[in-house]
Amino acid sequence: MSSNPTPTGSPTPTASPRPTADEILRLEGLEVHFPVRGGLIDTLLRRPRDVVRAVDGIDLTLRRGEVLGLVGESGSGKTTTGRVVVKLTRQTAGRVSLDGQDVSTLWGTRALRDYRRRVQLIFQDPYETLNPKHTIRDFVMEPLVVNGIGTPAERESRVTDALEAAGLRPARDFAGRYPHELSGGQRQRVVIAGALVMDPQVIVADEPVSMLDVSIRTELLRLMLDLRAERGLTYLFITHDLSLAWVIADRIAVMYLGKIMEIGPAEQVIRSPHNPYTQALVSVSPTPEPRTAGERAKRTILVGETPDAANVPAGCRFNPRCPYVFDRCRVEEPPLFDVGGGQSAACWLAEGGRALPVLPPRPDTVPA
């Protein structure tokens, strides 16, 4: 392969696989395959079951104090990855380690007690997460009760601290209320307080602001970043919205059909994507700036939709939709190539750190 240095610098050797001090969470070779439930006849005939390869072999490390944006469309496996990290979903293969300690085989409420204290999840929809019949105090206190933490007085004070940390001040004004008495932004703060009460180190936030109006969104993003500064939190920020990841994440990982297609510092991934899928996502991400007809013609609107994860294409899984596809892509899956500056891309065109060539207009990339 000829070398064609990228604007981001020459390729650097891959980082050592040993856990380093600044690393808090590590996923290695993570796979989550769900069996597809076949019909009775399939079972009787002992036909092999199909599997949905939701997550299909990913390596990911979270560095202490960073916000890692995990971006992908529906069916990319981003949410499943998040669920594995908080141990709500069991991986089929691979390792999960927290602070250098392998927690892959840790299961059951008791065994996970300590892990759950340190790794918390924030869900998308504050309307569904909160039980309408429980007060805010009940919701935030629940994890303490379940885990048998503290005396009633200590629990009360931890709830107060968590609510105030989440910006619901003074806490006593909110603790006795019910979810329907709060605005959408306040509910999401309650959900955050519910995670904070355990004093976690890592928070997996799955689309935490997607349901909210823009004016409320910013306040919550700022809250999350303030909490990181105050408490040294690390976030896995899962979103379908590349623009949001751009705003909040230090690094961005782009997932497609169960694999990481590209990962690196946010600035580099957005400004100089080395994977065609990332490039297409960036090009179609709408912005509140009117584009000229010429600018719009440069967008890469991919044809079709993400294929079924039960039927992953051979070779590079993006090849059937890729505007750059060539023969090798159809037979061989590319690994993540280091393209320099801490950025890697899974694309044969990125081998040796090369930048993507300028895209020739292709008739088959024009939507029908």
Added chain:
Amino acid sequence: MSTTISGPDAAEPVASSPVAAARQLPKLADPAAPLLVVDNLKTYFSLEGATVHAVDGVSFRLDRGEALGIAGESGCGKTTTALSLIRLLPPNARIEEGSIKLYGIDLVGKSDNALRRYRWREVSIVFQGAMNALNPVHRLRDQIAEPLTQRLGLSEKAARRRAGELLELVGIPKRRGGAYPHELSGGMRQRAMIAMALACDPAIVIGDEPTTALDVMVQAQILALLEDLRHKLGLSLILITHDLSVIAETCDRVLVMYAGRVAEEGSVDEVFRRPRHPYTQKLLAAFPNIRADRRTLDVIPGSPPDLRHPPPGCRFAPRCPFAMPVCTEVVPPEVTFGQVRVACHLYPPGSDGRQVTTAPPDAIGATVPLVEPPPAEPPLEIAGG
């Protein structure tokens, strides 16, 4: 409807159907009148004995072939405005005042029965959740054919044929017409919804958050489809969304609503590049922009007013960094400056309408970097970087 409609004319492929200018106008229509003129529309809700002023004096106009975006946050009245056009309102809502003139015909005075003539056939709507809007137990083709037989009186056979053509038009292979909604992806369902909306060859299609639940790539596909159809069929489009970026991508003009009123209206180019109303400025600055500088997002402090008791004067005044004494007392008039109409005391009648950009030094929520300089624990250097 008589069966004469189901003649050769009605079976004509939709793609080649006459454009809006040449379509047959309803009786009483004034061919010289603008397509749609909404004047001082007020739609109120009764809620537990109180009156919610959801839409409180909204005026706008839509020309043939034009795409108008109505933007605003939850509860600003954008959806109510659109639903008022064809009166698809809940039972506790009523149009209190104002006029809605389609081809010069006022729809506000029409009985519900008379209005049926206009729904789907003149003005149709694409809703957000295609899964909820489509009937799960009917095949796509039959759902699309229904308005054709019900409203246009086509024969079953002609309606089915046309349904097939409509599916092709929106990019669904004809053979998929036999599928049920759950067998389709979200993007495909939304395409089917668009096919339904186009079934009766309407002049105006309203999209109520038509791409909100979709992935970004599918959203781009659907928006490209809408744009393509607009040009091919000469449609006029009203796009209702909280997502300003969708409007920037697809519309000619934008109407920014706040708390039931028009804050600013004008060409997309002008409003997005030189927003005048402080609310428009704030809203734009609060939007993540992948092409702009990273990590400077604005906050709009406070929350929208309770529309049961809207504040006197400008409704944005309690949250506005520029608020003056007059703002809390007098409702700002809508003043037109060239391509833009704005309701803000910063731009009184007779002023030059030049954009005010410098926030006063004590502005609350002025743009500050979202990420402050490194906290005690320094941010991590990228290995090898």
